[in-house]
């Protein structure tokens with residue numbers, strides 16, 4: 001049973017536990033949600049200070065094109081993402097349902113491999129002709145994993161918290177153990193999916209969601225396929241609103257970056273801000289990626305000071321995948337994409353292609369019309385798109401509306417850290433929320449990790465060790481290393 005904030009407060013007072021100070025580094029959806037869950041559990045017994053270097057929402061952000069807002073980062077959630085659904089209810093936000101009847105093309109450069117208009121009988125027949133029964137298997141396959149993963153919600157409702165992302169995922173279902181290690185391609189082939197289906201349809205999903213290939217681990221691969229299969233939604237007015245609303249539960253939001261986390265002899269932590277500020281906390285949640293920096297990226301590697309020599313944060317630093325989102329309002333040059341008829345989205349599975357996908361966009365209110373009459377398109381690529389390529393892709397553009405957003409959007413699963421990062425970096429006093437991304441990256445994954453961080457802190461404060469949390473599952477060991 002989830003303990004109420006009134007019960008926690010009463011217990012803390014009874015046992016003379018003084019209110020605790022919690023510092024959260026990062027105002028993305030995860031950091032903000034952690035603040036919300038902590039406030040919900042501890043009420044006025046927690047002073048929560050959240051540090052954000054840039055903008056609340058982080059990688060959940062919109063971009064303004066000719067006066068309308070479009071999702072530029074994390075764009076969709078799945079109907080079965082329960083924490084997002086609860087937040088929407090709690091904050092009185094509405095959701096938009098994504099259209100699944102788009103005219104979509106899978107291409108290799110300008111060679112069209114497959115074209116579909118959604119789920120009409122003709123489309124199903126066409127896809128079965130090309131891929132056998134695989135398209136019909138995909139829905140139940142993804143649904144099964146969604147249901148299995150959904151078992152994490154009742155565990156969290158029973159206050160279960162986990163030290164590592166692997167523990168959390170295995171607690172939901174042991175079947176995921178192998179999926180955290182096996183490449184998606186191998187897993188799908190071993191489960192009877194046709195090779196061309198994996199190399200075209202699954203490859204397209206990995207491209208559009210993570211700008212990566214089917215060599216990613218099968219767990220994150222299945223998350224990505226869930227992000228294609230739907231039903232999918234977005235938050236009306238912009239997904240970032242969830243972060244903004246959740247962040248209102250922080251006692252203070254400081255617009256500054258943290259340069260150093262210093263471990264103090266009394267077990268507390270001192271956070272050093274880039275403007276020379278110093279603040280001490282009982283608990284710290286690092287809700288920003290520990291990542292290798294790269295040219296043009298917005299780096300955020302924090303320094304650790306005063307920790308014992310066995311504490312090696314560099315071993316938890318991995319590469320993040322660069323993804324550039326280019327927005328263009330204009331008339332598409334269909335022939336460039338190998339099509340003579342209209343289309344809404346193209347997924348390019350060509351290796352090392354100069355672009356990964358292009359899709360017609362609606363704004364955050366669900367409106368796809370524009371004053372020019374030409375749609376707004378979002379093109380994903382690994383590097384900024386050269387102007388000449390944009391000129392080839394479009395017959396006409398409203399040039400003032402071309403905008404590029406350069407993200408280090410998600411982990412590069414091909415360049416992982418030396419060791420998979422745990423949540424609990426230093427007991428439960430220093431928690432690394434973004435460790436979850438190395439298992440799976442999506443808004444809901446960050447929210448589940450946020451709840452885990454809050455539960456770990458509350459359990460620590462209350463001295464509670466919840467039972468029957470399913471952590472008895474054997475650890476996954478690879479190359480002699482515990483994952």
Ligand SMILES: CC(C)=CCC/C(C)=C/CC/C(C)=C/CSC[C@H](N)C(=O)O
Nearest residue numbers: 074075076077078145149209222226227
């Ligand atoms: C184990 C499985 C199959 C799912 C776990 C539940 C979950 C986190 C589902 C999310 C599906 C989803 C919306 C994926 C999108 S991935 C990144 C995407 N480009 C975005 O964030 O917009």
